Amino acid sequence: MEEREIMSFKDEExxxxxxxxxxxxxxxxxxxxxxxxxxxxxxxxxxxxxxRVDKNKDGKEELNIVEDDKEFEAIKKEYKKLLY
Incomplete structure (x- = not known):
């Protein structure tokens, strides 16, 4: 069975x-x-x-949502390559 990687976040509320x-x-x-x-x-x-996985000033990873449409489309295109 494939192991799932689950991450928890808090929403606005x-x-x-x-x-x-x-x-x-x-x-x-x-x-x-x-x-x-x-x-x-x-x-x-x-x-x-x-x-996007960025490094903060302490060298720790932080996740930043991709909001740029051009960047998002490039990621989506690359993901589709993985699927097919």
Whole structure:
């Protein structure tokens, strides 16, 4: 059985939301993590969120949501290559 990587975050109201890591994408020397809410991860029309993995000033990883449409499309294109 495949082991799932689950990450927990807090939403705007402070509620815990679990996400499943769908894929890691490496593009232009940057690392991206694609996450889907656990309750949607197995659905065909699941929402997938792209996060850039950045290093903070202490060298620790932090996830920053990708908001740039061009960057998001490049990640999506790379992800599709992994699927097919």
């Amino acid at each position: 402070g509620n815990k939301v679990d996400f499943e890591a769908i894929a890691r994408i490496y593009l232009d020397k940057k690392e991206y993590l694609l996450l889907s809410p656990v309750d949607e991860a197995k659905k065909e029309d699941a929402n997938i969120f792209a996060f």
